[in-house]
Amino acid sequence: MVAAVALIVTSTLASLIYVWCICPLDLAPDEAHYWDWSRKLDWSYYSKGPLVAWLICGSCELLGPVSVALTGDLRAAVRTPAPLFHAALLTALYVLTVGVFRSRWLGVFVVASAASLPLVRAGAVLMTIDPPFLVCWSWALVFVLQAVDRGGWGWWLGAAACTALGILAKYTMALFPPAVVGYLLFHRFSGNRPRFGRAGICILLSGAILGGLPVVIWNAQNDWVSVRHVFGQVGGEVRPGLRWLGPLEFLGGQFGMLFAGWLLTAVLATGRYRPGRETDHRIGLLWWASAPVWCLFLAASFLKSGQPNWPAPAYVGGLILAAAWLREALAGPYARSLRLGLFLSTLGAVLASLWLHFPDVMRPLLARLVDPPSETAPLPVRTIDPTARLAGWKSLAAAVDDLRTRLRAETGDEPVLVGTHWTLPGTLRFHCAGQPEVYSIGVVNGSDRHSQYDLWRPNPRDDAQVFRGRSFVIVGDIGPDVAGAFEQVEPPSRLVYAPNGVPVAAWNVWVGHGFRGFDHVDRRAARPCY
Numbered sequence: 001m002v003a004a005v006a007l008i009v010t011s012t013l014a015s016l017i018y019v020w021c022i023c024p025l026d027l028a029p030d031e032a033h034y035w036d037w038s039r040k041l042d043w044s045y046y047s048k049g050p051l052v053a054w055l056i057c058g059s060c061e062l063l064g065p066v067s068v069a070l071t072g073d074l075r076a077a078v079r080t081p082a083p084l085f086h087a088a089l090l091t092a093l094y095v096l097t098v099g100v101f102r103s104r105w106l107g108v109f110v111v112a113s114a115a116s117l118p119l120v121r122a123g124a125v126l127m128t129i130d131p132p133f134l135v136c137w138s139w140a141l142v143f144v145l146q147a148v149d150r151g152g153w154g155w156w157l158g159a160a161a162c163t164a165l166g167i168l169a170k171y172t173m174a175l176f177p178p179a180v181v182g183y184l185l186f187h188r189f190s191g192n193r194p195r196f197g198r199a200g201i202c203i204l205l206s207g208a209i210l211g212g213l214p215v216v217i218w219n220a221q222n223d224w225v226s227v228r229h230v231f232g233q234v235g236g237e238v239r240p241g242l243r244w245l246g247p248l249e250f251l252g253g254q255f256g257m258l259f260a261g262w263l264l265t266a267v268l269a270t271g272r273y274r275p276g277r278e279t280d281h282r283i284g285l286l287w288w289a290s291a292p293v294w295c296l297f298l299a300a301s302f303l304k305s306g307q308p309n310w311p312a313p314a315y316v317g318g319l320i321l322a323a324a325w326l327r328e329a330l331a332g333p334y335a336r337s338l339r340l341g342l343f344l345s346t347l348g349a350v351l352a353s354l355w356l357h358f359p360d361v362m363r364p365l366l367a368r369l370v371d372p373p374s375e376t377a378p379l380p381v382r383t384i385d386p387t388a389r390l391a392g393w394k395s396l397a398a399a400v401d402d403l404r405t406r407l408r409a410e411t412g413d414e415p416v417l418v419g420t421h422w423t424l425p426g427t428l429r430f431h432c433a434g435q436p437e438v439y440s441i442g443v444v445n446g447s448d449r450h451s452q453y454d455l456w457r458p459n460p461r462d463d464a465q466v467f468r469g470r471s472f473v474i475v476g477d478i479g480p481d482v483a484g485a486f487e488q489v490e491p492p493s494r495l496v497y498a499p500n501g502v503p504v505a506a507w508n509v510w511v512g513h514g515f516r517g518f519d520h521v522d523r524r525a526a527r528p529c530y
Contacts, residue, residue, distance in 0.1 A: 003108045008090045011115045015083035015124040020067075020076045023125065024360060026393040027075055030128045032426035035060075035078050037452065044218035046452040047229050049168040052129045055081050059127075074430070078127055085131035086124035090114060092138035097320050099145050100282040103327075110323045116346055117262065119312060121353040129170045130309055136166030136173060137313045141289055144180055145282060147200055156200040160207025167211035171230060172313060175293055177201075177208050183288035187281045222455060228530035232449070246301035253308030261345025266318040269325035270294075283324075286317035294318065359387035360499055367502045378496075379503050392497030392505035396475070397431035399495050403473050403511060404432075411471055416515070418460060420476030422451035428475060441474070444518050445482050449529040464517030474510040487514030 027035065037045050037053035038060065044050050060067075060077045067077035090111050097107035114120045123131045140162035147155035159180075166173030181201060219226050243249075254263050270291040273283050294314035300306060329338055355362045363381060370380035382388040400417065407415040417438040419425050425438035432438075439459050442448025453459060458466040472486070483489050490511040497505040 001104060004094045004104070004111050007108065007111050007115060008087055008094070011090065011124070012083050012087040015086055016080070018357060019079045019083060019125055020071065023075065023079075024358065025125075025387065025390040027078065027427060027430055028126055028128070028390045029423035029427055031078060031126060032393075032430045033423065033452075034128065034426075035074070036426035036429055040456065042218065043214040044226065046225050046450070046455060048129055048170065048226075049215050051132055051165060051168040052127070055132060056127060079125060080127075082127045082131045083124055085135045086120070088135045089120070089123070089131070089138055092135065092142055093316070093320065095142050096138065096145065096286070096317075097323070099142070099149070100280075100286060100320065101324055106323060106327060109327075110320055113262070113323060113346070114319055116349045116353065118349060118352045118356055119309070119315070122356060125357070130312060133166055133170040133173060134312060134316065136162045136169060137176060137289075138316045140166065140176055141285065141316065144204075145285055148184075148281065148285070153199065153203065156203040157207075160203050160210075163204060163207040164211030167208060167215070171215075171226075172310070174208060174212070175296070175313070176289070177204050179289045179292060180204060180285075182292065183281075183285050186275050186288070187284055225450065225455070225530065229450070232530045242302045243304070246303070246305060247298055249305055250298055250301035254311065261341050262319070262322060262349075265322040265326060266290075266315065269321035270318065272325050272328075273321050283321070286321055290314040290317035290321065356387055359385065359391070363502045363504065364500050373503050378506060381502055381504060385504070388504045391499070393427045393431045395497045396495060396505075396507055396509075397428060397433075399493070399509060400428060400473055400475065401433045403509065404436075407471050407473070407511070413470060415471045415473050415511075416460065416467055417473050418475070420445045420474065420478060420482075421448045422453060424475050425453055441482060441518075442476075443529075444485075445476075445479055447477065447479070460515070461518060464515070464519065467515050468517060470515050472510075472512040472515055474512060475507055477508055478510055481518065481520070483512075484520055485516055485518050486512035487516065488512070 034048075034052045035056050037050075038057035041053060041057060042050060045053065056078055059080050060074055063077040063080055064074055067074050070076070093114055094107040094111050097110045098104055101107075123134065140159045143155045143159035143162060147159065163173060163176055166176065184201065215226065251263075270287060272278075273287050274291070275284055275287060278284060278287070291314070294311050297306060297311040297314075326338065326342065329335070363385065366385055367381050370384060371377065373380060379388070404415055404417075407413075414436070417425075417428055417432070417436055418441050419428060419438060420440075420442050422440055422442060425440050429435050429438040440448065440451055440453035441460055443450055443454060444461050454461065457463060460467050460472075474482070478489075490513075492508040492510045495507050495509060496503055
């Protein structure tokens with residue numbers, strides 16, 4: 001117990017120190033997007049529930065002045081909830097491991113292993129939807145385990161509350177109740193154990209319904225945009241036919257999330273502890289909350305590529321099963337090979353985590369692994385550097401601020417800032433001086449899907465009269481539909497962010513004068529993309 005507490009406290013403090021003192025990473029586009037949501041609180045948003053916006057808003061209200069005073073901006077305040085959720089996740093993993101396998105040392109091993117994985121380390125310092133979602137998933141598992149072991153409605157109410165909050169964080173939480181129901185139905189608990197009866201299932205399902213209610217009501221008022229968005233993400237807008245190489249792409253993403261050793265061990269563990277072979281119902285709970293969820297996303301990869309973090313909840317139970325399988329296997333004939341594999345996998349995970357935390361040190365080395373920049377591939381390092389998405393935003397904002405200053409002097413008016421992709425308005429608004437309003441015109445430009453920015457009014461796409469005649473600063477590539485909305489468009493300036501001589505990010509920045517509106521665009525001819 002003492003060792004587990006020490007590990008959790010050390011990992012959490014290290015994450016807090018990193019976030020507040022030494023973090024070189026600009027806000028990721030997702031983080032900045034959710035921060036932008038937090039400035040306009042609502043019951044739901046275009047692509048996600050409201051929990052992440054509520055959390056960021058609360059953190060910025062409490063810690064914002066301190067963050068600005070100590071670090072110069074709000075990044076630390078935005079990210080502070082992430083290390084706290086990291087501590088809650090590691091604690092849940094320990095409690096689950098001890099509750100299922102009755103071994104404190106196995107729990108310590110699970111905590112140490114999880115804390116070293118890039119998937120978990122990223123969630124310890126970046127405030128996206130995953131940190132609160134994974135905490136809700138893991139603690140819901142803890143409460144269900146206690147409910148089936150001890151009985152009592154209180155445990156089911158705890159699981160229901162976690163499920164409700166989890167749905168407000170990420171819709172994937174809706175998979176949790178079916179996983180639990182499948183678990184209960186398969187094991188067919190004996191009649192003298194009423195705590196495994198219908199009441200607990202009804203409480204859990206009620207929690208899911210209550211959690212989804214704000215999202216449903218908000219969507220009913222906003223043309224069901226979240227439903228359209230999720231339907232498009234899972235393959236509702238793809239061409240007929242299967243993506244036969246999709247599963248290989250899926251496995252490649254999971255390889256990067258867990259490294260080969262843990263991924264392979266988790267797969268072997270789900271076979272070892274599969275229902276029918278394993279009779280312990282506690283282990284069965286972990287299996288049902290991991291293997292079917294993972295297989296669902298594997299099957300979905302035949303239809304459409306997804307994000308590597310989508311199956312993340314499967315690894316809550318999967319990592320514990322993998323650790324238990326390793327404990328058994330290390331007593332077998334292949335112990336030496338397994339120890340070597342475990343050491344190499346852990347070393348690789350630790351090195352990858354250090355790289356993710358301090359990418360500037362690694363980029364010159366990564367640049368040697370790819371072709372030199374060319375006209376067709378100006379940013380080759382981005383293909384192997386996931387942290388590139390978190391770099392260069394301050395430099396871009398500084399260039400945009402210079403243009404704003406110039407246009408204010410020339411026109412006497414504040415220019416309108418827009419981006420051609422949904423990831424740009426939040427990052428620009430956060431990093432630009434004074435955090436001005438920034439809009440998205442990606443749908444008109446034909447380069448983007450719909451987003452929350454299409455719902456907020458006024459916006460240049462739907463309310464041209466508010467912006468008519470003004471000058472715009474546009475970040476991103478533009479097409480004839482956008483260029484035709486202005487009386488004059490200046491030639492673009494190209495901004496390249498190249499720390500240590502390695503090109504990492506680049507943007508075209510345009511200035512348009514005399515906005516006339518997008519009335520010339522035939523919106524009926526454009527197929528809406530959600």
